[in-house]
Amino acid sequence: MRVHAFRLGTIAVVAAVIALLPFGLSNYHVGLFAQVAVFFIAVLGLNILTGYSGQISIGHGAFMAIGGYTTAVMSRDHDTNLVLTMLMAFVVCFAFGLVVGLPALRLSGVYLALVTFALAVSVPQIPLKFSKFLGGSNGVQSARTVSNLWLYGVGWTAAAILFVLAWLLLRGRLGRALRSIRDSEVAAVSSGVELPVYKTFAFGISAAYAGVAGSLFVLATNGFAQPNEFGILLSLELLIGAAVAGLGSLWGVLAGAAFVALLPTISKDVPVVGSQHGQDVVFGLLVILVMLLLPTGFAGLLGRALRGRSP
């Protein structure tokens, strides 16, 4: 019970800090922390899939791309309300996720991981092929751009809603079913869990989260959806975020998202590091270091700390 109260208290504090943060920050830093919200949503989605249902995806950058292009194209062609396009991105990516989830039923483990990896590499190539509709390598410019504050507010509101949604979904029947699938598919089926339904649904919902993140991601880059922004590195960053967060727990996600969203930018300001290459070196080193020290991510650390608090 004390753990429960402790968690609620922590959430309240974190939420309050996030809500008050823009008042004390420069415009630039508000934009930077809005990026954390983008990664928070995407890592959260990936965690639902990989952490709860045990299906590894290295391709969530692809869903972010689809979400981002949905927003940019709808805004360009119909000047649709931007928040509405985020909802559309959610729905479109949910559908795409279901479609990808179907072949995923037949594959498992590393094979699935590599197919999703293929997805991450392939999707950014598609705008290059169909350049009339999707703008080629120049990308698609949405009709409106937003301020950093708008991005921060909408981003964290969306993050909060999606976090609560994930928590509601996963605490009950669905969460139990997914965890049982992760631990043993055969045992899950024997206990009456309908494997195809749950696995595909997990893929869909996870992709939908990535879609919303992609939509915000595009708005954060001045409303430009460009193929190189959604390269393989983005998918890898999401996976790093999920691993740093710790799989199978919603609580470490904030740490994972902050790690991948802030670290490259912060290390840029360290004098010795300076360049893009130095930044890569620092980021790579830290990723390795964190994984060596915390193989189960921040959630594992948090879990140990909580257990220490109330045994």
Place this chain on the structure above:
Amino acid sequence: MAAAETRTGTQLRNGAASLRGLVRPIPLLLAGAVVFLALGSTFSTIFAQQTVAGLAQGAVYSSLALALVLIYRATEVINFAQGEMAMATTYVAYQLILWGLPYWGAFFVTLAVAFVFGTVVQLALIRPVQHKSVIAIVIITVGLFILIDGLVAWKWGADIKFMPSPFGQTVYHVGGVPVAQEDLGTLLVVVISVVLLWGLFRFTKLGLGMRAAALRPDAARLVGVRVDRMLAVGWGLAAVLGAVAGLMAEPAAFVLQPSFMQPILLYAFSAAVLGGLESPIGAVVGGLALGVFLNLVGQYVPFVTSEIRLPFAFLVLLVVLLIKPSGLFGRARVRRV
């Protein structure tokens, strides 16, 4: 991975396989493909030319794919940094040649460096988390990818470098078909390294130990195999194969640049998966098949332009996997719950 292949399960499967073994689809398919390529080559010079060029490219994919398979068998993870490790060792060769070593001298020194590099990576980064978390190992290789990329760009710069080709620009004519010496040389080097590696695994005590360590680590430890040491050697050998791939890919790509192995890594992934991740033969066949297939499709199917060459390769891969979820030469695993 808590589940293990059960002995009875394997026997049952083998029994079933031998019943169905009267008609073997995969060898038949391959034989068909070889006949098709041979026939096509006799009818059309361009076809023959594309086939040979495809084989040379495919050999590079094969060699990197084989490195991935070696590590997958030993550690049960995909090493995302394999391509970047190969890239870094290629830069080592570049530096050695710059210092005045002859090409083949630099070649062999580089392979030695690669071996040490691979071993050190396993000992320092992989072993500490070996049995704790698969995802941690994967992420560490991803981190290594980013780290090596940054380090190489820092040391040598991200701009394009030129390195002499070990093979001249000579072009032979075999029955009217122009065949570049470079393609033949690449094929030859890869074939020699694969055969040497096969010999090592098949005929030496070290190879036996490594196979045992990868297949049944606990049982191997009981009979006195130094499993940890074997795994480290496995990573070293994989790095050597990667270095061969990098050194052979470089003249074909004409440029040396920190990102030059990335597309090759993707094709090597596809090749390894196509062949079945646990099968060395599969990796070699998969790589060659992919190289030839892509070259021929690029030549004869106008829709497949260079932008969607890679997605197209993946689409084919997906279709193969949907028909045979564990690759062409992979065996479905029987797991105990």
